[in-house]
Amino acid sequence: xxxxxxxxxxxxxxxxxxxxxxxxxxxxxxxxxxxxxxxxxxxxxxxxxxxxxxxxxxxxxxxxxxxxxxxxxxxxxxxxxxxxxxxxxxxxxxxxxxxxxxxxxxxxxxxxxxxxxxxxxxxxxxxxxxxxxxxxxxxxxxxxxxxxxxxxxxxxxxxxxxxxxxxxxxxxxxxxxxxxxxxxxxxxxxxxxxxxxxxxxxxxxxxxxxxxxxxxxxxxxxxxxxxxxxxxxxxxxxxxxxxxxxxxxxxxxxxxxxxxxxxxxxxxxxxxxxxxxxxxxxxxxxxxxxxxxxxxxxxxxxxxxxxxxxxxxxxxxxxxxxxxxxxxxxxxxxxxxxxxxxxxxxxxxxxxxxxxxxxxxxxxxxxxxxxxxxxxxxxxxxxxxxxxxxxxxxxxxxxxxxxxxxxxxxxxxxxxxxxxxxxxxxxxxxxxxxxxxxxxxxxxxxxxxxxxxxxxxxxxxxxxxxxxxxxxxxxxxxxxxxxxxxxxxxxxxxxxxxxxxxxxxxxxxxxxxxxxxxxxxxxxxxxxxxxxxxxxxxxxxxxxxxxxxxxxxxxxxxxxxxxxxxxxxxxxxxxxxxxxxxxxxxxxxxxxxxxxxxxxxxxxxxxxxxxxxxxxxxxxxxxxxxxxxxxxxxxxxxxxxxxxxxxxxxxxxxxxxxxxxxxxxxxxxxxxxxxxxxxxxxxxxxxxxxxxxxxx
Numbered sequence: 055x056x057x058x059x060x061x062x063x064x065x066x067x068x069x070x071x072x073x074x075x076x077x078x079x080x081x082x083x084x085x086x087x088x089x090x091x092x093x094x095x096x097x098x099x100x101x102x103x104x105x106x107x108x109x110x111x112x113x114x115x116x117x118x119x120x121x122x123x124x125x126x127x128x129x130x131x132x133x134x135x136x137x138x139x140x141x142x143x144x145x146x147x148x149x150x151x152x153x154x155x156x157x158x159x160x161x162x163x164x165x166x167x168x169x170x171x172x173x174x175x176x177x178x179x180x181x182x183x184x185x186x187x188x189x190x191x192x193x194x195x196x197x198x199x200x201x202x203x204x205x206x207x208x209x210x211x212x213x214x215x216x217x218x219x220x221x222x223x224x225x226x227x228x229x230x231x232x233x234x235x236x237x238x239x240x241x242x243x244x245x246x247x248x249x250x251x252x253x254x255x256x257x258x259x260x261x262x263x264x265x266x267x268x269x270x271x272x273x274x275x276x277x278x279x280x281x282x283x284x285x286x287x288x289x290x291x292x293x294x295x296x297x298x299x300x301x302x303x304x305x306x307x308x309x310x311x312x313x314x315x316x317x318x319x320x321x322x323x324x325x326x327x328x329x330x331x332x333x334x335x336x337x338x339x340x341x342x343x344x345x346x347x348x349x350x351x352x353x354x355x356x357x358x359x360x361x362x363x364x365x366x367x368x369x370x371x372x373x374x375x376x377x378x379x380x381x382x383x384x385x386x387x388x389x390x391x392x393x394x395x396x397x398x399x400x401x402x403x404x405x406x407x408x409x410x411x412x413x414x415x416x417x418x419x420x421x422x423x424x425x426x427x428x429x430x431x432x433x434x435x436x437x438x439x440x441x442x443x444x445x446x447x448x449x450x451x452x453x454x455x456x457x458x459x460x461x462x463x464x465x466x467x468x469x470x471x472x473x474x475x476x477x478x479x480x481x482x483x484x485x486x487x488x489x490x491x492x493x494x495x496x497x498x499x500x501x502x503x504x505x506x507x508x509x510x511x512x513x514x515x516x517x518x519x520x521x522x523x524x525x526x527x528x529x530x531x532x533x534x535x536x537x538x539x540x541x542x543x544x545x546x547x548x549x550x551x552x553x554x555x556x557x558x559x560x561x562x563x564x565x566x567x568x569x570x571x572x573x574x575x576x577x578x579x580x581x582x583x584x585x586x587x588x589x590x591x592x593x594x595x596x597x598x599x600x601x602x603x604x605x606x607x608x609x610x611x612x613x614x615x616x617x618x619x620x621x622x623x624x625x626x627x628x629x630x631x632x633x634x635x636x637x638x639x640x641x642x643x644x645x646x647x648x649x650x651x652x653x654x655x656x657x658x659x660x661x662x663x664x665x666x667x668x669x670x671x672x673x674x675x676x677x678x679x680x681x682x683x684x685x686x687x688x689x690x691x692x693x694x695x696x697x698x699x700x701x702x703x704x705x706x707x708x709x710x711x712x713x714x715x716x717x718x719x720x721x722x723x724x725x726x727x728x729x730x731x732x733x734x735x736x737x738x739x740x741x742x743x744x745x746x747x748x749x750x
């Protein structure tokens with residue numbers, strides 16, 4: 055066998071380099087299994103025995119502590135394949151195939167390269183030529199067994215881990231706020247500030263409803279979040295950092311805070327992995343697919359039911375219309391965005407904005423167009439529907455105005471108490487750290503100035519930090535802390551009782567109004583084709599009650615007007631009562647009639663409608679006085695006062711020289727004349743008269 059092995063080595067092989075590849079799968083193996091590493095380094099002597107001089111033997115040990123399942127992070131293996139492809143390698147030595155690769159794809163690629171460039175492969179016992187059929191077959195089987203061995207090892211380890219997790223005995227990393235003792239008992243973190251900060255996250259999420267709003271609250275109040283990076287051996291130190299969305303979501307989505315022991319929340323999807331990123335491709339499994347869930351194992355910050363409700367709320371905050379999720383209230387003007395459903399096909403209606411500057415929101419259903427390639431179901435103008443829903447909400451909440459005011463008052467007081475407690479905890483921690491730095495400085499020997507100077511600097515730094523924190527707390531008390539006097543309470547109660555005023559206040563944002571709507575309304579179903587010229591909608595209240603409503607929608611002409619028969623009859627009735635056009639318009643507006651565009655009626659519109667209906671102009675007959683009761687002049691009175699003919703008065707009215715008005719067409723004129731105007735007109739008449747006399 056030895057002679058046959060040496061017969062495979064030619065001068066061409068010896069003229070090239072011999073590479074010894076050394077690898078261990080993990081750093082613990084490198085430390086604990088040093089003998090295996092030493093045996094791999096001894097392959098250098100094996101290469102020398104095969105005839106390679108020492109200056110042509112290269113060792114690649116860059117992959118110590120790296121897994122052989124992939125080549126992404128194995129720079130040494132990539133360097134080896136590159137050298138083979140450049141034709142610089144004569145032989146590759148490794149303890150066995152498992153050192154080179156645990157993956158068939160990488161292993162067969164290596165064999166193919168070695169076969170193309172005539173590179174030999176050797177282990178501690180044998181020498182192989184990948185170009186020979188028998189050796190290629192043996193090498194292929196060796197690589198296959200190496201991958202199968204790794205698969206069996208992983209399978210046994212995973213089954214053992216899974217079995218231990220099912221008993222709740224597998225030690226899983228705990229989030230900040232929970233602490234594992236030496237006897238494996240899990241308790242709440244003894245640090246009161248950490249506990250209060252974690253509880254505050256859940257409290258504000260109940261109030262605000264979104265993780266981003268919780269982050270903004272923490273940033274506005276200058277409250278930091280606790281974190282415990284799992285780096286290095288335990289115990290891991292708690293650090294404080296500014297609030298981020300990922301930190302808040304990490305707390306809200308962790309079932310350990312609900313006291314549950316959960317194994318298998320994440321799953322690795324190979325199709326989503328990115329080269330060079332070993333942690334990529336990890337996806338979060340739904341709660342119903344978690345393999346192990348054991349409740350009431352850890353001390354809990356919230357109940358399991360609240361945890362499930364939080365997960366559902368986080369999912370609903372995402373605007374996914376195709377997945378039937380209404381999303382979080384946003385700053386757009388549409389009041390029902392995300393909770394309005396099409397009454398024809400049942401799909402969630404989407405939003406778009408029309409008008410010259412996109413200022414008019416419109417609810418539209420595009421499900422039929424996107425899924426069935428049909429025309430869209432319907433479009434409903436948001437302003438009219440929102441106005442009707444707003445009126446219904448304010449009416450529904452009217453009996454609870456006092457309760458709402460009291461609740462708002464209690465919330466303000468509780469908010470101030472919570473923030474004050476957070477400040478007191480921070481001050482207490484700063485005082486403790488200052489006192490600890492003082493004790494350390496006092497315990498050092500005065501002669502040891504190298505240590506004393508450093509401890510003195512630390513003490514001074516802690517003093518400055520505590521002093522600045524105290525100043526910040528006093529500034530916060532002046533700006534934010536409120537001492538509610540009895541008069542303040544009465545004012546807040548009065549404000550809470552006036553819910554429409556709060557609703558229409560400039561400080562109330564569209565997102566605030568949407569949040570109020572979602573507290574009382576689950577969803578709104580709308581259909582504008584069910585009744586002619588009307589928009590029908592159904593409100594499903596959060597209490598489980600259902601109510602149906604409708605309103606007249608805007609149309610383009612009176613031909614599509616919903617109440618045209620009633621409007622025509624009412625105009626004829628008022629005309630028969632000898633009402634003028636302006637009086638008819640005032641009467642229709644008082645009775646709730648509106649034009650097809652929902653505008654109030656005017657005398658001009660009534661005149662047009664009378665012409666279409668063939669109704670004549672109402673002319674009041676009888677005695678016309680020189681002056682009316684309001685002090686204005688009639689045409690005859692103005693002519694008598696100025697000493698001119700009535701035709702001259704009409705000419706001046708049409709020319710704009712006289713200010714006059716009519717209640718309606720066919721009614722007498724009312725002319726505004728004062729002493730100054732009369733004097734000016736008489737002077738004008740005298741000048742015209744003298745001009746005519748000179749001309750004659």
